[in-house]
Amino acid sequence: MQVSTEILQSFKAGIRGPVIGPDAPEYDEVRQIWNAMIDRRPGLIVRCTGTADVQHAVRFARKHAFLLSVRGGGHNIAGLAVCDGGMMLDLSLMRGVSVDVKGRTARAQGGCTLGDVDRETQVHGLAAVLGFVSATGIGGLTTGGGFGYLSRRYGYTCDNLVSMEVVSAEGKVMRAAADENPELFWALRGGGGNFGIVTSFEYKLYPVGPEILGGAVVWRAEDAAQVLDFYRSFTATTPRETTCVAVLRIAPPAPWLPADVHGKPIIAVFVCHSGGIDEGEKILAPLRTLGRPVADIITRRPYTQMQSLLDATQPKGRRYYWKSNYLSRIEPQIIATAIEHAALIPSPHSAIIFFQLQGALGELSADYSPAGNRDTAFVLNITSSWERAADDAVNQRWARDCFAAAAPHSTGGTYINFLNEEEGRERIEAAYGRANLERLAKLKQKYDPGNLFRHTKSVLG
Numbered sequence: 001m002q003v004s005t006e007i008l009q010s011f012k013a014g015i016r017g018p019v020i021g022p023d024a025p026e027y028d029e030v031r032q033i034w035n036a037m038i039d040r041r042p043g044l045i046v047r048c049t050g051t052a053d054v055q056h057a058v059r060f061a062r063k064h065a066f067l068l069s070v071r072g073g074g075h076n077i078a079g080l081a082v083c084d085g086g087m088m089l090d091l092s093l094m095r096g097v098s099v100d101v102k103g104r105t106a107r108a109q110g111g112c113t114l115g116d117v118d119r120e121t122q123v124h125g126l127a128a129v130l131g132f133v134s135a136t137g138i139g140g141l142t143t144g145g146g147f148g149y150l151s152r153r154y155g156y157t158c159d160n161l162v163s164m165e166v167v168s169a170e171g172k173v174m175r176a177a178a179d180e181n182p183e184l185f186w187a188l189r190g191g192g193g194n195f196g197i198v199t200s201f202e203y204k205l206y207p208v209g210p211e212i213l214g215g216a217v218v219w220r221a222e223d224a225a226q227v228l229d230f231y232r233s234f235t236a237t238t239p240r241e242t243t244c245v246a247v248l249r250i251a252p253p254a255p256w257l258p259a260d261v262h263g264k265p266i267i268a269v270f271v272c273h274s275g276g277i278d279e280g281e282k283i284l285a286p287l288r289t290l291g292r293p294v295a296d297i298i299t300r301r302p303y304t305q306m307q308s309l310l311d312a313t314q315p316k317g318r319r320y321y322w323k324s325n326y327l328s329r330i331e332p333q334i335i336a337t338a339i340e341h342a343a344l345i346p347s348p349h350s351a352i353i354f355f356q357l358q359g360a361l362g363e364l365s366a367d368y369s370p371a372g373n374r375d376t377a378f379v380l381n382i383t384s385s386w387e388r389a390a391d392d393a394v395n396q397r398w399a400r401d402c403f404a405a406a407a408p409h410s411t412g413g414t415y416i417n418f419l420n421e422e423e424g425r426e427r428i429e430a431a432y433g434r435a436n437l438e439r440l441a442k443l444k445q446k447y448d449p450g451n452l453f454r455h456t457k458s459v460l461g
């Protein structure tokens, strides 16, 4: 970084949180994000403690024309949070949440994880619409769209925002809401980190839990065709309170799985029924009695437990590579493709996942927010995950081959937050749709004409 020691000292004096350079003992730990494939070395890491720190850091980065990356929960597969040589603005110390029980809203600071928000809202039996893994950051998830077990009822996470506090590229603190800076509000609800740094999100909350009916049913891979065919018809009939996720993978040595399936290929259906428990028992009965399950852990459980049930499958520090597309239905060909490629999985950590989506988000207009593909029914995510750099090629090839085979049966649409490091313009358009992307590009000229926020999936051509 090309600034004198005096200038750097004076910058540090204006920041309350730690400012870390490559010589600091904690540098490697702080720059490391979830995906170990990403190994970038920022020149400076600014660990912000509040809006004032963010504002000060943004002004400094802009003044000295630093490359700037923003870290929320550090879970972006493409590693957008960390840059080489520039400034990494780290929000992960900003994790406060306050709940307005009467107004049914929560305000959460920009560096919160999903777990931070669920923990506080569930004290009151309320929940925001968030994703499936509790360590994920709300910052990237919400600004990219966001979906989870409540999306069939209430839409994308970004559809459920009331307002945001944002630090703009000029270093101005702004409120973005339907009645204030509405264009910025639109752009930030799916347009990723291209438009500003959100220091706090205000979410709508809904009565959920504190106990729900949920868990998973597991079968051996021999039953995968039958289970996926059932999954296709079952998901077409279940109410919006019920959301399923089908997973093909090799069984981990989880204590809740019988020892004789550990290391063997399996298919699992994770499910959360966030409506009445008795009603849920009836709805889920056909899933639980299908074929010959080897495990069934569907039970009445805390919603926060459901929200972290998949956590152990996605630990920080492994190597990850994803390929993802949306599906309008689960056709027989996609079932055959998934089964064929699941049998070729080279790593015990990888999976082929079908997230169910259809419901409320499809009832909003295509331009309600930039997060596109509202007519989608399922998200197919091919998640390759392994431990050693020497195994990169084989694991990436598996995901690419599976994706290529599945592509003809997809809508061609995709999710901006699942795009990997290599995926650029064409895939970004597939995530937003052309009209939304063009509108985002125009708004980028208005809110960030100097392209300060460029360590992103860019909305520019």
Ligand SMILES: Cc1cc2nc3c(=O)[nH]c(=O)nc-3n(C[C@H](O)[C@H](O)[C@H](O)COP(=O)(O)OP(=O)(O)OC[C@H]3O[C@@H](n4cnc5c(N)ncnc54)[C@H](O)[C@@H]3O)c2cc1C
Pocket (backbone or CB within 6 Å): 033, 034, 069, 070, 071, 072, 073, 074, 075, 076, 077, 079, 080, 081, 082, 091, 110, 111, 130, 131, 132, 133, 135, 136, 137, 138, 139, 140, 141, 142, 143, 144, 145, 146, 147, 148, 192, 193, 194, 196, 197, 198, 199, 314, 417, 418, 455, 456
């Ligand atoms: C294990 C795992 C599970 C996931 N599950 C889901 C899921 O269930 N549903 C779903 O929708 N997605 C899911 N995702 C995808 C997830 O939404 C993205 O990875 C998202 O980028 C994570 O946000 P983050 O803050 O952790 O990311 P980071 O890597 O910290 O940030 C990514 C980028 O987001 C932007 N950003 C982050 N915080 C802010 C902020 N406060 N203001 C402005 N911009 C910001 C910045 O451009 C930043 O570079 C999952 C990802 C992983 C790794």
